[in-house]
Amino acid sequence: MMKVLLKSSLLLALFASLVFVACEEESVESAADVVAVENYVEASVVSLQDSAQCGRHGCFELVFPLSISFPDGTVEEVADYDELKSVIRSWKEANPDAEERPAFVYPIEVISEDGEVITIENGEELRELRKECGRGFRDRVKKWRKFGRPCFDIVFPVTLEFPDETTQTVADRAELKQAVRTWKSENPGATGRPVLTFPITVEFEDGTTQTIETIEDLRDLKDTCQEASDDENN
Numbered sequence: 001m002m003k004v005l006l007k008s009s010l011l012l013a014l015f016a017s018l019v020f021v022a023c024e025e026e027s028v029e030s031a032a033d034v035v036a037v038e039n040y041v042e043a044s045v046v047s048l049q050d051s052a053q054c055g056r057h058g059c060f061e062l063v064f065p066l067s068i069s070f071p072d073g074t075v076e077e078v079a080d081y082d083e084l085k086s087v088i089r090s091w092k093e094a095n096p097d098a099e100e101r102p103a104f105v106y107p108i109e110v111i112s113e114d115g116e117v118i119t120i121e122n123g124e125e126l127r128e129l130r131k132e133c134g135r136g137f138r139d140r141v142k143k144w145r146k147f148g149r150p151c152f153d154i155v156f157p158v159t160l161e162f163p164d165e166t167t168q169t170v171a172d173r174a175e176l177k178q179a180v181r182t183w184k185s186e187n188p189g190a191t192g193r194p195v196l197t198f199p200i201t202v203e204f205e206d207g208t209t210q211t212i213e214t215i216e217d218l219r220d221l222k223d224t225c226q227e228a229s230d231d232e233n234n
Contacts (some may be wrong), residue, residue, distance in 0.1 A: 033096065040092045041085050044101045048084075051103075052110055052126060056151045056225055059133035060110035063117070064173050067105035071098055075105055079173075109177050113219050115196035117160065117180050151225030155201040155209060163192030 049055040054062045067077045068084070070091050078084040088102060107121045110129070120126050159169045160176065162183050170176040180194050199213045202221070212218050 036096070037089060037092045040101075041088045044088050045081070045085060047101050048104065051130075052108070052120070053130050053133035054110060060112055060118070060129070061154075063109035063111060063177055065177070066108050068102040069105050070095075070102050071100040107181070109180060111154070111196070113222050114215050115198070115200075115218060116193040117176065117195065118193055119180055119184060152202040152204050152210075152221070154196075155203050158200055159197040160194045161197050162194050163187075163190050167197065 048068070049058060049062075052058070052060060052062065054060045064081075065077050065079045067075055068087070069075045072095065074091065076087040076091075078087055091102075092098065104126075106123070107119050110118050110120065112118060112132075118129065120129060156173070156176075157169050157171045158176070159167050160179060161167050164187065168179050168183075170179050183194065184190075198215065198218075199211050200218075201209050201211050203209045210221075212221060
């Protein structure tokens, strides 16, 4: 009887050890998967920002909502950076072996440091716009650890002035995009770009706000954000 009990105990101990090892291996694999997913999310957001020279270290700010396409042809519309990261994360979790990153679905809009709202119709126009920003975006953004987080957000409503000197007040980002696209479709031969009229209000990450009176103030604020971010990461 003692031999039987001893044998049974040894078998139970061996089984428990195997289960423990299997659980450890599964835990390690799971952790590695999470890291791989987050790395993909981070790299994808930076790649999108890099392509448009957008974000805290770029010359432009993306106008949401916008759509992105994935390598399998899936298209998702996102309302902000948080949703952008969320849909990329979900897609990667469903496609763990995928390496290619998502891309913009055109047209997209960006806001320049001068308050211009620029519509980009295709990849060629995007490449031309990048030249206006100059070099060094990739080197600067590598130092930044808050990917996808602009220094400030524009507070709506805002008023747009079009090249023909007409104006329109828009209540949110989606209305801004629609107003710009409608004006362009109705004025196909027009030159110049819509611009934000000043003053505007911006909101920072801590919830505080500031009134920006001029284009020069907006440029200075952008420079200050870049310098502060560089100081945090040095």
